[in-house]
Amino acid sequence: MVEVLVDTAVRGSIIALLAVGLTLIQGTLRFANVAHVEFATLGGYSAVALTGAGLGLLLSSALGVALVAVLAVVLYRLLFRRLLRSGPMIALIGSLALAIVIRATLQLLYGSRPRYLPTPLERGIDFHGALITPSQIRLVCISLGLLALLALVLKFTSLGRAVRAVAANPELADVSGLNRGRVVDIVWMLSAGLAAVSGILLSIDSAVGIELGFNLLLPVFAAAIVGGLGSIAGAVIAAYALACAESLVLQIDWGAIVGGTHHLEVGYRPAVGFALLVVMLAFRPQGLMGRAVRRG
């Protein structure tokens, strides 16, 4: 049982950091950015590049996150802003193309083998029967800290109010004199930055490969949709719930139903998110914390 908890905390934190960013972009710009998970991969590789250039891990991570955040704004201004003029569907397809280009470029530069960040190999610590490594403890703490910080910023600062105003009604925000362009820039920086953090944390915990972000696409989208698109709290709750469901389904001995002992193959893990998504869309299409009425 403790194993499920540890698993949920680690995987849930990674998914939450990504789902929050996805839901922020969806909330402010009304389009699903498929390339969002690639920011995690980019974060991992930029940390690899910077540590490779001789910088320390902490400095490389911080710089890597900043680089990805800046890159996200550049991509928004050069690409997504133009695409969005033709509608959210066009932007979505554009983001799909961008994701493919990013993966191909990274593969060209780094090859298909996973890369490591220079972290010492550590034995797991026995935590009530489950093993957790120090890097995983850091991963969970940093994620929770950042998520809390984000919540505070959105709730209590003028910047947060501006973001929420643009999300609630872009036209009204415009006529109220808000600089919408700036707000959107900041949302891109924030969401891509969080994605980069999750990518770097995951790279420290295991390794960074071309598919790092892509493998998370389904659970991240599932968490954002189940949580209610545009809802930060919903995305976080859904991320941890999804991770917990995945872990439970894999841990449960299905032998009671089919006879003998039978564990589900781990390869079916993404199916859990998919099933959850289907159930949610069938019974509560607006998501956990979504509003029932669509705004114009």
Next chain:
Amino acid sequence: MHRRRIKARALGLAVPLVLALSLSACGSDDSGKKKADLPSANTSLEGEFKIGAVLPLTGTNATIGKDQQRGIELAVAKINEGDGVMGKKLVVDIEDSQGTADAAIQAAKKLVSVAQVPAVIGEYSSGNSIPMQQYLESQSVVGVNPGSSSIELRTTGSLQFSTIGLDDVAGAFTADALWDKGYESIAILAPNNSYGTGIVSSVSDAFKELGGTVTTSGVYTEGQSDYRQELNRLKDSKPDAYVITTYGKDGTVINKEIYELGMTDQPVFDIYLSQDVPDADPKSVEGRIGMDVNSTSENGQAYADFYEKTYGEKFISSFNGYAYDATMMLAQAINKANAADPEAIAAALTEISKTYEGVTGPIVLDPDGQRSEQPYVIAEVKNGEIVPQ
């Protein structure tokens, strides 16, 4: 004015982008660069003799494909430094299979119909090699498999060969070795593809026949960044020894997590040790035992030196040697047949195999055209190096 400001701003943003890209380029490795030039071709050779190869140069198995390509490259250099093929320069036309069966067949089609080669080397994954060899057989073209090990390759036809031992050979050897070490129960982890499922069943069957038990056997999806769930399954089944086989790119993560989960307190046995160890953190694989192809023969050592001198690194997988042997054998068979006729080449291949000493050991082809035995070796990792026991 306004427009110009936007331009200036765009420029301001483009600069960090360029910086980021150039930085990442700095961080990329130089492993693709050659350290020494290949020997140049004998100048007395006139004209070209073309054979084909279909390798996974892109896609999941791109690293292995690149290594196979190196094996072929070295063989071609060796052949052309000498007498070539039928007095001509040997050229291997290498096509990309993209790691998929469909693209592999398309590539083979191109080689057969456009380049009109009498023989094709390839592929790596059994799921691609089998349909490709079936296609080659239908076109009466010789096929030589240098990397796949599914036993279904026995049935692809009379012009189809393998220079690598199939799963039944490798599985039986592994089971014997485990039993000899005194392990009575094992848990197995392998990749979820025809190689993985094949090796799992052949090791399990052979081990059970010896009287042992298999506590659990699992297959993992390639390319994940975390395999703790799979590994915990193995751990929870409490076997005497863990048996794993991975591809290098997954092996790096798997080995790290094996160490983190404390599984290295138990014996971990690796099928094809050299597929994993070079990429792993040395601490995580220290003391690891396993089986691998034998490369300590005199032939093998000279080849290993040649490889290292040319590419400035040790073997990145154990698969370049089979591709090297496949190319060498084909060249010899063509010389013996003295014709570009597939039937004659196939007959010559079987004939020369009786005494053929390759860099991966003697390659005796059985009536199915498959390598009937292969020297394996049990090795241990000591101070980060693979040392045969």
